[in-house]
Amino acid sequence: MSFATRTTTTLLRPSRLLITSASRTTPITGRLFSSTAVSMVRISEAIKKDHxxxxxxxxxxxxxxxxxxxxxxRNQFTWELARHSIGEELVVYPAFEEHLENGKAMADHDRAEHQTVKEELAKFENLDPEDPKFSSTLDNLWANLDKHMADEEANDMPALDSALGSEAHSDKLVRSFSRTKKFLPTHSHPNAPDQPPFETAVGLLAAPIDHIRDLFRKFPEDAKTGELPP
Structure with missing residues (x-):
């Protein structure tokens, strides 16, 4: 393996697995992991991938x-957005503050936008698709989120990449961001703190409960793998 290549372990959504014996098929709960070799990436690329x-x-x-x-x-969208948002607040926004001259103002602005998105996600994540509010709530959520993502990609992340300099420094931040997301809540908690260390503590308390909740929710890949419904 070359110096610029590493092996990473990626946490996938909690999933129900099936063990088949001669007498019965038993569903068990567990976490799925996949190992892949990936090249170094910049933090802007990792954020763009999430977006x-x-x-x-x-x-x-x-x-x-x-x-x-x-x-x-809907469940997949909620799972992705909740983890991404808190991951940025715990890892990326502190990097703004550390490395950018106007980083504190930039981080505060992005946290305020996240709060709006979290409040909308909290309304949306359990709405039934047949609920009259489903489409309008999603539209409001997406309008705020889409603008926020576009601004990050056009302004915030290029500035951070430039300040970090070498690819290795940016890649180190990517690894921290990826590791942190493994332990974060997977549902919206708009009343939780939005800055470390308090956000970290609250997130670690909420995450196990959220992960249990996810075991009883349907996700796109479940339909493909033929898992038993919860």
Whole structure:
């Protein structure tokens, strides 16, 4: 393996696994891990990847033709957005403050935008697709989120990448961001603190409860793998 390549372990959504014996098939709960070799990436690329995943989940909600499909992609969207938002607040925004001249103002602005998104997500994440408020709540949420993501990609992240300098420094931040997301809540908690260390403590308390809740929610890949419904 070259110096510029490392092996990472990626945490996937909690999933129900099946163990088959001669007498019965038993569902058990567990976490899925996958190991892949990836090259160093900049923090702007990692954030853009998360944003693209959110754009895809949003598009899938809009394109879904069945109630079940909409529910699955609503859950996927919630899972992605909750982890991404808190991961930025714990890892990326402190990096703004440390490395950028106007980083404190930039971080405070982005945290305020996150708070609006969290409040909208808290309203949306349990709405039934047949609820009259489903589409309008998603539209309001997406309008705020889309603007926030575009601004980060055009201004915030290029500035941070430039300040970090070498690819290795940026890659170190990416690894911290990726590790942190493994232990974060997967649902919206708009009343929780939005800065470390208090956000870290609250997140660690909320995450196990959220992960248990996720075991009883349907996700897109469940339909593909044939898992038993919760």
């Amino acid at each position: 693209d995943d959110l754009r895809e989940a949003h598009r899938r909600i809009l394109d879904a033709t069945t109630h079940d499909e909409k529910v699955r992609w």
